[in-house]
Amino acid sequence: MNGDLHVRPFDTAAPRYDAQFSRRIAARWLRAMVHRRVDPLLANDSLILEIGCGTGEDAVHFARQGHRVFATDVSEGMLEETRRKRESEPAQTRRRITVATLDAADPCTPALESSSDFDLVFSNFGALNCVRNHEPVIEFAHDVLRPGGHLALTVMGRYCPWEFLGFALRGDFKRATRRWQGVSDWRQAGATQRVWYPTISGTRDLCRTRFRIHGIFGIGALLPSTEFFGVCERWPRLFRGVAHVEDIMASHWPLNRLNDHFLIVAQKVAE
Numbered sequence: 001m002n003g004d005l006h007v008r009p010f011d012t013a014a015p016r017y018d019a020q021f022s023r024r025i026a027a028r029w030l031r032a033m034v035h036r037r038v039d040p041l042l043a044n045d046s047l048i049l050e051i052g053c054g055t056g057e058d059a060v061h062f063a064r065q066g067h068r069v070f071a072t073d074v075s076e077g078m079l080e081e082t083r084r085k086r087e088s089e090p091a092q093t094r095r096r097i098t099v100a101t102l103d104a105a106d107p108c109t110p111a112l113e114s115s116s117d118f119d120l121v122f123s124n125f126g127a128l129n130c131v132r133n134h135e136p137v138i139e140f141a142h143d144v145l146r147p148g149g150h151l152a153l154t155v156m157g158r159y160c161p162w163e164f165l166g167f168a169l170r171g172d173f174k175r176a177t178r179r180w181q182g183v184s185d186w187r188q189a190g191a192t193q194r195v196w197y198p199t200i201s202g203t204r205d206l207c208r209t210r211f212r213i214h215g216i217f218g219i220g221a222l223l224p225s226t227e228f229f230g231v232c233e234r235w236p237r238l239f240r241g242v243a244h245v246e247d248i249m250a251s252h253w254p255l256n257r258l259n260d261h262f263l264i265v266a267q268k269v270a271e
């Protein structure tokens, strides 16, 4: 079990996670940006391993496209939400989603032991920020991917202008600069989750040891981070335009360096 991890905050957050994040308009735009980069990597009926699936939003998305998804998380509360979401889908989508426990800090699970034929290992919106050391999960992804398979990870970066400005304007300099040290604590219902913010170059260099990098994209570079999603609900037409610009510019500097999350896409090369 991950010694760095206190699972309870996500168990507690799970029932409200969709209302507080996934169903918000900005989160939907941001998730759609990730899908636009990742969907084209997949051939028909691909096999996907998702790490830190949360409430199963992406698992359902991929299953609806006809892919088979192994949706994993360390939080039983989150896995329960994923199972619930799966049950509300038509049978053919339901059948394509397997829900299982997997700790990204110590990634092995009996159900996956003999697998080495995944087409995609995917992790979205900061699941890997709950893990200090990414080496084991990168190694594990390499082991379970088929040659030519892809890795797509959306990770919270260290320098997020929106978050800095938003909190600084509120006079909250502690939160404005919370990412800069590379680690902070997220408190939820009396429990604490430690959150690490790797540098983009550090993640890129680590992935490079095993994969060929295809691209790094800013996700939430012009759009606000979660605490400031309210502005998108207040001015949806304006921010829809902003989302459009972000989508077009996501792989370019400075959007691919200064952002809430960065998406790194890489490929396992044949040995």
Ligand SMILES: C[S@@+](CC[C@H](N)C(=O)[O-])C[C@H]1O[C@@H](n2cnc3c(N)ncnc32)[C@H](O)[C@@H]1O
Binding pocket: 002, 005, 010, 022, 051, 052, 053, 054, 055, 057, 058, 072, 073, 074, 075, 078, 102, 103, 104, 105, 123, 124, 125, 126, 127, 128, 130, 131
């Ligand atoms: C911010 S949520 C993102 C959820 C989902 N990927 C999404 O896009 O909405 C982070 C998720 O990472 C999970 N998580 C935290 N630590 C983890 C670990 N060590 N291994 C696997 N998942 C973990 C949490 O339980 C939570 O579901």
